[in-house]
Amino acid sequence: MSSKLLSRVRSLLERQERIGVDDCQELFQVKDLAAIATLARIPRERRHGRNAHYRAIVPLTVATVDDLAQAGGQLEPESGAVGIAVRPDGQAAATLGALMELQSAMRLLPLPATLFISAGIIARAAEATGSSIPEAVQALAGGGGVFINGDEAELSDATFRTAHTAAAIPFPQWLAVHRAAHAAGLKTGASMLYTVHDRPAEYAAHLQAIRQLQDETNGFVQFVPMGVQNRDVAEWYLVAPTAAQSLRVVAVARMFLDSIPHIAVAPSLITSEESFVALSYGANMVDSTIAVGDVCSDEGLGVAAAEGASLPVIAASTARQRGGILPRTIHSRIVESRHIPVPMDAAFGEISSLTILAQQ
């Protein structure tokens, strides 16, 4: 089955034709990662050659406008950074007014700042303010400097969402926010949650939903697979996907999402080292703006609790590299992985490498 599938997919990719949902589902089950990587390189290299992109910005999470002012005052010039991704949390993300106030305050920061928010934040803020989603999106778009990332896309499957990501907005609402953003001329990001237990059918259905919206609006500029993270337990391997699973998801996403320009990986999720390896498995972008807290989940913990008692636990923990990664480090690691670094600003506009290197 596998060789026929791989041959069929290769033929489709070489002819620049789309692969279907059924093939996508089957690809998620192929264990031969080398073969998957070879296929993913076809669309990756056609679109980007050896280029590897990153946004030369640093994330800054704030709970209030006052936090922003305080953080801005203390902000050290980050080596290589050309901008700041302001991620509102708590009170700063509670209402549309708070978000717009944050937008205004961002202008005082020492570097150009962009408001990084999820569809969920917009939907909840709109509801709290009594606005419709299109109205909220329009208002934020009018304030300038906003990027709607892919957070809270999770998995489109309703059963999964109910069981594991109940706090996230419903998937139709997630789609509605992005549709409205695209209509307002904003470029946005998409994502997919994947787990230690492979869910080929759910993954394929989720990617299909994203591809359909992209066909309709052409507003997604980036797709980021997000693995469930919970590594601070002894039996981490029962709750967090392994590198092989992560690389497989990246590769299949590149093959299936033919109309989304950038397939990104987050160093905070799959370790900084693995993220540069992923550049050879279909990813063309390393996105350091994603925080690990975005995708922490207790999915699978029940399994660990059930089986953990009988496991001889020799290891106490598995440390993961979750520290921040600076643009200049991303730049040099891309070079070391034999790709050509292409720095971008928050709006995915390419900037000269000299801008980054001059700051070192």
Place this chain on the structure above:
Amino acid sequence: MPTLAPSRKKLRVVAADFLNSLPLTVEMAEDELFNFEYVIPSEGARRMMEQEADIALLPVAAVAEIGGLEVVPGPCIGANGRVESVVIVSQVPLDKVQRLLIDNASRTSVVLAKIFMDSVGKGDIPFIRMPGQAIPANVKGTDAGLLIADIAFRESKQFKYRHDLADAWKRLTGEPFVFAVWAAQPGVLTPELVERINRRFWDGIARKHQIIEEWAAKHGMPKAEVADYLDERIQFNLNKSAWYGMQEFFRLGSNMRLLPDARVEFATPQEPQNGINTFGKFVPEVVPYSRSYGVDRILARADAGRRISIHDAERLYLEADLTDIGEVANNIRNRMNPGGRVSYIIARNINYTNVCNVDCGFCGFYRSDDPKRKGHNEGYVLTRQQLREKMDELADGDGVQALVQGGVNPNLPLEYYTDLLRWMKREWPQIQQNSFSADEVLGLCPNTTPQEISAVLHALRDAGLDTFAGAGAEILVDKVRKRVSYKKSRSAVWLEVMRQVGIMGMKASVTMLYGMGETTRDKFAHMAKIRQLQDEVSPFMVFITWPYQKGPEQKIKSFDQAGATYLRVQGISRIFFDNIQHIMCSWVTQGPDIGQTALYYGADDFGSVMFEENVVSASGTTYKMNANSMEHCIREAGFIPFRRKGDFSEWDLVEHQMLQNTRVL
């Protein structure tokens, strides 16, 4: 006079001062353009390999092994028929010969001997290494011996059967055999320089009578015999026929997996007309290496089972796509270790002492034995009780191997180690000892002679050492070793320890610690030295590499730290080491994710679960895995996990318990 060389210092030229090389070298040695030095052939090859020489009169096997060199057209050392200086001798006919005694000093001659023995249906007999001077006395019964140079002249006539290998080559291929050529680092040769080397050669030929007289007088040989050798036996022209002979040697050597798949680039003094240059010499029509031989071709040839050269490995490291390397490494891994299985072992490191007098700049673990040095009071030697607790914990976890390793502690005599091993074997007979580094052994050998090293290793084995851990290889290039660990053994001494391990039939692991500022060439020169030693005496079961982990205390700056670089280096190592069966991934330094990904880059072994580790963790790297997480990672990557013993055979519970029961109470 036109500019002859780049405007830097004098070109570094090396050659052996053998009789047959003197016509090529005598004038070169007096040329002010060159910083010329006579060295033994293996030293010449080392200097070219480590880029410490610009031009060398190089044995052709070394030309193939290094790869990417430019060969000077015109002169060579060859033979178009009988040469009398490379001879296989025996007291019985070849069809009765059971073993061939060889001196590995001349790799070209050994490869030629293997080709010859294969051509007469004796390709599968064992080749036994020993010093060249000892070979004639040991050629008895059904043993044959390969005699080279002076020993061949002096001793071959006493044997009933003699096979001149140059003559045999001529009969086999119809072409002359080329022993050595002038080879240069890429970019060194200019047309003017090629002309100059040729002029020096002809000037040397003009001094042949002087060479003959001086050699005969110095070595007490009849002048006629010396003259006959130079005039009749040696061919000095790399003519068309010799060129084809050399190509055929490369082809057969590669087919038999004795040599890398060599491609030789010629430096041409000028555009040849009808294949003839201004000296009237043949200039082969060759497409420059860099144009004809892309990384895709290197990978394809490696995938087909061909050995790659150092230069090929460098090009893969610098140019090849990561997943292309992975694909070929994976194919080779599947050929060498079929069945899609990945092994792991339950073992533990026991760092019995952290006291060390070697002062490696990259080590955060050791404490100096010098009372004046910082941290001296933190030095320890584990007590028997502490060791017992660690061994009991290992035994309770069904452990099968202890890696007893520490600093080079000058206060511990050989008896400490032998007593320790005997005690461990007696108390925990089911646990194998895979212990000690070359420098720990050398710490017990004040004179570092092969005999002394061998005696210490035998004592350790007799006391219970099963396999030799063999750590501390770092980078086997002395300019690197001097910089990062100036007191540590030099590469030749480290290799001698491993040579003795191989000679006594023990098995070892071998490592590479990169990322300390070494060059790309240094990495693969390291691998080449290991591969060559493995060809000689096969001491190595497994190769493991990892990047240097810089901690707060280490002085050496770190480089090449990316996980992608780790996968690249490990993948190339699988391609390079066609003679080492296993590649172990280093999840301890890279973490479980890169460790798992490394299974797609040639690794067939996941290493050990970690009870305790003190050396890498001294640099702040603290990954840990248990057997379940290892098996999960292996399965999730599409492989079948199995638990192994120290010798890489499958662990068996019943056998383990039987051994446990043999404990002497």
